[in-house]
Amino acid sequence: MNISWETFKVHTAHPFGISRGVKTGDDLVWFRLEHEGIEGWGEAAPQGYYGESAATVEAALQKLAPSLEQVEDPFRLEPIERDLRSALGHNGSVHSAVSSALHDWVGKRVGLPLWKMWGLDPANAPLSSFTIGIDEPDVMAKKTKEASEYPILKIKLGSPDDEARLRAVREAATDKTLRVDANAAWTPSEAVEGIAMCAHYGVEFVEQPLPHCDWDELAFVRARASLPIVVDESSIVATDIPKLDGLVDGINIKLAKCGGPREAIRMVHTARACGLSVMLGCMLETTLGIAAAAHVAPLVDYVDLDGAALLKEDPFTGPHLEAGRIVLGDAPGLGVDRA
Numbered sequence: 001m002n003i004s005w006e007t008f009k010v011h012t013a014h015p016f017g018i019s020r021g022v023k024t025g026d027d028l029v030w031f032r033l034e035h036e037g038i039e040g041w042g043e044a045a046p047q048g049y050y051g052e053s054a055a056t057v058e059a060a061l062q063k064l065a066p067s068l069e070q071v072e073d074p075f076r077l078e079p080i081e082r083d084l085r086s087a088l089g090h091n092g093s094v095h096s097a098v099s100s101a102l103h104d105w106v107g108k109r110v111g112l113p114l115w116k117m118w119g120l121d122p123a124n125a126p127l128s129s130f131t132i133g134i135d136e137p138d139v140m141a142k143k144t145k146e147a148s149e150y151p152i153l154k155i156k157l158g159s160p161d162d163e164a165r166l167r168a169v170r171e172a173a174t175d176k177t178l179r180v181d182a183n184a185a186w187t188p189s190e191a192v193e194g195i196a197m198c199a200h201y202g203v204e205f206v207e208q209p210l211p212h213c214d215w216d217e218l219a220f221v222r223a224r225a226s227l228p229i230v231v232d233e234s235s236i237v238a239t240d241i242p243k244l245d246g247l248v249d250g251i252n253i254k255l256a257k258c259g260g261p262r263e264a265i266r267m268v269h270t271a272r273a274c275g276l277s278v279m280l281g282c283m284l285e286t287t288l289g290i291a292a293a294a295h296v297a298p299l300v301d302y303v304d305l306d307g308a309a310l311l312k313e314d315p316f317t318g319p320h321l322e323a324g325r326i327v328l329g330d331a332p333g334l335g336v337d338r339a
């Protein structure tokens, strides 16, 4: 295979605040492979929280390049991805870009969209939420009104004045389904109070109330929680899931964390075997990154694939949201083109 990549910048339509800080954009890496005249594309969305940056992605791709260039049969997805893992360790966004590109190539080669190759029905994909980042309560209310087309909102909390922020959103969206993501910001006692407060405002579930790996504290909070708890920062790959059995109600899968669509599907089935519900989320990503997750969406219970919808500009077209509904289309592979 021939491979190439380039780093590019995207900007958010509005400053995007979560408990760890505010973003106005991100560096993403567009990965391309070519074999027998067909191109496969993937996107890396590296996150500092998980130890990655555009520079670590580029360094990892440099390291992988010789073995990727020797690949003679991209259909051998399983052994290729196994070899990548042993060569590189965990660099989730790099694996995701390469895995997405390999699957894109295979789909284009056989002339089928990925959802069809995987035996899925796009009609089974749940509606996606749209995220309202942390800001002043009046700004969050304004953003809520601007998001009127979306029937489900995900509210970022985990800062002082959580209640004023959630109240402002609820008053601006009295009938909508609201979900809350605390992004690991609460202590156990804050989480117990915060979840009760969320229940008061009719929230459906709370995502990642606590830092990622204190299981005793998670058990303490869940025993006192009146809403389901979904974890994101605590569920990176499939092997993280069995230890969450009994401690949470669901997991949030992101391709940039787990390493791409192949591992994401493995996570779905592992979570099901543990009786957990499954959410599918994203980072700030273009349509290229979101597409790889969107094809997995018919397998899950909750979707939060608004990454491209939060951007000011999107260099790609393809699977997208229409009033929260995921439109997958029939184009082969990921179904993504340059805008």
Ligand SMILES: [Mg+2]
Residues within 6 Å of the ligand: 181, 183, 207, 208, 232, 233, 252, 281
């Ligand atoms: Mg989250």
